[in-house]
Amino acid sequence: MLQDLLARTVGGMLSRASRPRPPANARERAEWDARTLVRLMDREQLRRYAETTDEAVDLIAAERLRTWRSRDELRPTPEEREVLSRPWRWARQGEVVLAGLRVVLLLFGWAFLITGIIGILGVGPMIWVSAASLLVATLALTAHSLVIGVIDRLRVRPLLEWASHIPGQLGRGLPGSMPTSTVSGAMDLVVFSLTVILVGAGIGGIVIAVLVTAIELIFWALEGLAPSDLGFSAGMAGGGLALVALAWGIAALWGAMVQADRRRISAVQWIVED
Numbered sequence: 019m020l021q022d023l024l025a026r027t028v029g030g031m032l033s034r035a036s037r038p039r040p041p042a043n044a045r046e047r048a049e050w051d052a053r054t055l056v057r058l059m060d061r062e063q064l065r066r067y068a069e070t071t072d073e074a075v076d077l078i079a080a081e082r083l084r085t086w087r088s089r090d091e092l093r094p095t096p097e098e099r100e101v102l103s104r105p106w107r108w109a110r111q112g113e114v115v116l117a118g119l120r121v122v123l124l125l126f127g128w129a130f131l132i133t134g135i136i137g138i139l140g141v142g143p144m145i146w147v148s149a150a151s152l153l154v155a156t157l158a159l160t161a162h163s164l165v166i167g168v169i170d171r172l173r174v175r176p177l178l179e180w181a182s183h184i185p186g187q188l189g190r191g192l193p194g195s196m197p198t199s200t201v202s203g204a205m206d207l208v209v210f211s212l213t214v215i216l217v218g219a220g221i222g223g224i225v226i227a228v229l230v231t232a233i234e235l236i237f238w239a240l241e242g243l244a245p246s247d248l249g250f251s252a253g254m255a256g257g258g259l260a261l262v263a264l265a266w267g268i269a270a271l272w273g274a275m276v277q278a279d280r281r282r283i284s285a286v287q288w289i290v291e292d
Contacts, residue, residue, distance in 0.1 A: 039277070044086060045079070047284065052078035054285035055188055058174060063182035081189025085289050092290045098193040101180060116169075119162045126155040156208070163205060174286055191288040209272045216265035223258030227251040 041047035052075045056064060059074075068074035085092065094102070130151035137144035174192065181187040231251045 044083060048079040048082040048086075049075065050281050051082050051285040052076075052188075054281045055178075058282075058285070059178055059182065063178055066182045067188070078188045081186050082289075085189045085191075089289060092190070094193070094290055097184065098190075098290065101177070101193040115165050116162060119158050119165065123155050123158040123162065126151045126158065130155055159205060159208070170282075177286075190290055192286045193288050193290075206272075206276075209268060213265040213269050216261045216268070220258040220261030220265065223254045223261065227255035227258065230254070 041050055055078055056071055056074050059067070064071065064074055068077050130148050133144040133151060134148035137146075137148055177192040181192060228251075234251070
């Protein structure tokens with residue numbers, strides 16, 4: 019019963035920590051988009067668009083709201099079509115790197131699964147091969163997300179430079195921008211699994227501490243034996259709480275990363291329908 023209560027309480031806490039808060043209304047979303055764009059712009063681009071950061075945020079947010087209201091009537095401008103026609107060399111190079119990382123992830127993912135099964139069936143050294151394959155696959159997955167982020171930055175930088183010269187363009191978004199999320203579903207699964215393991219270990223430690231303390235108190239009450247394992251119980255309880263706190267911290271950090279990723283995508287996305 020205690021374990022179920024702890025699981026529900028901690029599970030709810032982790033869920034709230036990792037769940038990004040959506041904007042309350044269109045105005046708040048426009049302000050979030052504007053602040054994200056301002057953070058992406060350098061000082062020269064920002065000065066070209068407005069005198070101060072607050073002015074730029076207000077101006078871009080107002081432009082974004084006007085764009086949404088007239089979205090059905092918008093068409094690409096000649097300047098936007100010209101930007102769309104440019105050959106982006108970095109995009110082709112980035113796709114090659116991403117394709118290579120996907121191949122590595124696929125190969126080592128299957129290697130982890132196959133060698134793990136062989137190791138469980140009795141070939142001991144294969145367990146270590148499986149663990150090494152899992153490490154390589156995890157590194158490849160992390161590198162995949164990082165490369166996506168680098169590609170998006172390389173794409174956004176020249177587009178922001180171009181858009182900062184055109185009044186109202188940031189309200190329309192950056193032409194052709196449908197950014198790829200750097201927060202993949204696979205990474206989400208990894209973070210979820212890690213937090214579940216940490217919470218399970220933490221709750222287990224707390225439950226063991228409570229049981230040991232209860233047994234000690236029962237012997238003390240019935241037979242007058244002085245408690246001798248209270249230090250162990252305190253260590254288990256403290257370690258359990260530390261693991262739960264670590265899980266909460268990881269969940270909160272992941273939630274912040276997801277929130278920042280969604281705001282980046284919303285801010286630079288091209289609103290105009292071609």
